[in-house]
Amino acid sequence: MSRFEGKVAIVTGAAQGIGAAIARRLANEGAKVGVVDLTADRAQGTVDQIVKDGGEAFAVGADVSKTADVQAAVAAVVEEFGRIDILVNNAGITRDNLLFKMSDEDWDSVIAVNLRSAFLMSRECQKHFVAQKYGKIVSLSSRSALGNRGxxxxxxxxxxxxxxxxxxxxxxxxxxxxxxAVAPGYIATDMTDATARRVGFEPEKFREAAAQMTPVRRVGTPEDIAAAVAFLAADESSFISGQTIQVNGGADR
Structure with missing residues (x-):
């Protein structure tokens, strides 16, 4: 498939998990991908896999919660590939705790990485999108937006x-x-495995329990989210905008 032939994408938080799957999917369908993570070394593994599979990618190190890093990262991708067409705001962290135990730092760091970064990246990339009268922004939300203990x-x-x-x-x-935006339900990643351990479960048992509460009777994979992101980043979805698509196997929570 080559839905993204001639297109350039930036994916943040793309060293592993959902971000890496998104970067690989876009590259497999023809996009040149700026793989952004906290350091270029962290991003390089995803780049190496894309290149091995016959695609083009470029590793960029940036703290996407910082304006100067975002400006430098976007400039680096433009210099490398000549343009930007697609932005995927995937960078995210968790610092889970109950409210009375949650520190200022726990709050600020999660808001900075998960939300401020999407604002900064979108603001920087829109300069290019508006000038060329074309662009796709897809951000990662979550079912947890509806509320989740801790x-x-x-x-x-x-x-x-x-x-x-x-x-x-x-x-x-x-x-x-x-x-x-795409709002994943339970996706089997290192992040959700860490959440399982936090609440006292072995990850495999936690996945089994999550699957039983999901109508399709399985948990999601990073590739499930990558498929949804690819659809929203493609021209076939050009009349869809302002939407948050739930990708959760039919779960009501």
Missing amino acids: QANYSASKAGIMGLTSTLAIELGPFGVNVN
Whole structure:
């Protein structure tokens, strides 16, 4: 498939898990991908896999919660590939705790990485999108945006992504830019495995329990999310904007 032939994408938080799967999917369908993570060394593994599979990618190190790093990262991708067409805001962390135990740092760091980064990256990339009258922004929200015990910071950040998505769709739509979000349910990743351990479960048992509460009777994979992101980043979804698509196997929570 070559839906993204001639297109350039940036994927943040792409060293592993969902971000790496998204970067690989876009590259497999023809995009040149700027693989962004906290350091270029962290991102290089994803780049190496893309190149091995016959694609083109470039590793970029950046703290995407910082304006100067974001500006430098976007400039580096433009210098390497000549343009930007697709932005995927995937970078995210958790610092779970109940409210009375949650520190200022726990709150600030999650909001910075999960929400502020999406604002900064979108603001920087829109300069290119508006000038060329074309662009796709897809951000990662979560089912946790509806509330989840021990995740006041994470839930707030992911609810913020929904609001940011709706607003940017209104502002950027007249310039040929589609803005959408994907809200994963339970996805088998290192992050969800860490959550399982935090609440006293072995990851495999936690996955089994999650699968039983999901109508399709399995947990999601990073590739499930990558498929949804690829659809929203493609021209076939050009009349979809301002939406948050739930990708959770039919779960109601």
